[in-house]
Amino acid sequence: MKKKITMIVCALLAVVIAAGVTFGANGFAKRAEQTATKSQLELKTGVVTHKNKKSEVDASNIAEGFVMVRWLGGGDKRIKVQIKNGDSTTYTYNLNNKGDFETFPLSDGDGEYSVKVFENVADTKYAQAQSVKLTVKLRDQFLPFLYSNQYVNWSSDSEAAKKAAELTKNCKDDFEKVTAIFNYVTENIEYDYAFAEKVKSTKLSGYIPTVDTTMSTKKGICLDYAALMCAQLRSQGIPCKLVVGYAGEVYHAWVNVYTDETGWLTSLIYFDGENWTLMDPTFTSNADGDSSILQYISDGGNYTARYAY
Numbered sequence: 001m002k003k004k005i006t007m008i009v010c011a012l013l014a015v016v017i018a019a020g021v022t023f024g025a026n027g028f029a030k031r032a033e034q035t036a037t038k039s040q041l042e043l044k045t046g047v048v049t050h051k052n053k054k055s056e057v058d059a060s061n062i063a064e065g066f067v068m069v070r071w072l073g074g075g076d077k078r079i080k081v082q083i084k085n086g087d088s089t090t091y092t093y094n095l096n097n098k099g100d101f102e103t104f105p106l107s108d109g110d111g112e113y114s115v116k117v118f119e120n121v122a123d124t125k126y127a128q129a130q131s132v133k134l135t136v137k138l139r140d141q142f143l144p145f146l147y148s149n150q151y152v153n154w155s156s157d158s159e160a161a162k163k164a165a166e167l168t169k170n171c172k173d174d175f176e177k178v179t180a181i182f183n184y185v186t187e188n189i190e191y192d193y194a195f196a197e198k199v200k201s202t203k204l205s206g207y208i209p210t211v212d213t214t215m216s217t218k219k220g221i222c223l224d225y226a227a228l229m230c231a232q233l234r235s236q237g238i239p240c241k242l243v244v245g246y247a248g249e250v251y252h253a254w255v256n257v258y259t260d261e262t263g264w265l266t267s268l269i270y271f272d273g274e275n276w277t278l279m280d281p282t283f284t285s286n287a288d289g290d291s292s293i294l295q296y297i298s299d300g301g302n303y304t305a306r307y308a309y
Helices: 002-014 027-036 159-168 174-188 193-200 211-217 222-235 281-287 291-298
Strands: 049-051 055-058 066-071 079-085 090-095 102-105 111-122 125-136 241-247 250-259 263-265 303-308
Touching: 055 111, 055 125, 066 079, 066 090, 066 111, 079 102, 090 102, 159 174, 159 211, 159 222, 174 222, 211 222, 222 241, 222 250
Parallel strands: none
Antiparallel strands: 049 055, 055 066, 066 102, 079 090, 079 111, 111 125, 241 250, 241 303, 250 263
16 A cells, blocks of 8 residues: 555656645535625726836736736746745746736735746846736735636636536535535546656646646646646635645645635545545545545645645
8 A cells, every 4th residue: 555655756856846725514605605796807906007118017906915016028038036025935937938927816915016027148047027016005915816826727718627517507505616626627637747757857837737738638737736726726616726836845736725614724635523634636536536645645744835726
């Protein structure tokens, strides 16, 4: 049994990128409805912007929990974005150099944020192109984990959202929705060992998941599992965090859950009347009912979070 766990954990060494979920059986549905009903068309763009010749930061939706950034300097170069709230964790993202906006969550809640844009100048050296200070006061603490962003990228027209609507159409509450989506992802997505090796070898450094691709290929690495589940849950108005950190000594991605009764949980697969077990869609999908693997999953001490998207 221990060998089987080791094989699965070793496969997850492939995730060499830096990258959670809420529901309430009764009361949380109303909160989700109040916070997540705005469509992308209703959100403000271009109202509050910070722009120079190199880049633009659109801060029109910081109360909704996200900021948009685009590169204006042209050229075929690597661009980075860094977002930090005070002395908290620094989030570093890749940004496309084509001039298209990308959306980044304000994961650390209210506070004084810095948003910095860097351009590659030589080898691994970067020069700062822009720095913006933002005072953030969220309309609701769950908003950063309800909207689409670079890692959990979805829309109402995406296949992931359509499938989530189909899966949950007869669900009586959010708990049933979480269960239906969780079962769909773990039963239908196969762990892609070959692709994981490519990511591990840095041939796909900075890999960003595409949830509809994961659905069509029915394969993915741990980040794909977590991103698909989060996208489907968010499309149903259920806030969720895509968490990246360590499963033991392995860099890994998983999903966290919130309830009004308990707050944020790092354990959700089953509820036996007393205890929750950890909701980790990759390990569960590969466990095939193996009790030793499920026991590993259920031990929250095996997981150390670093980033939440």
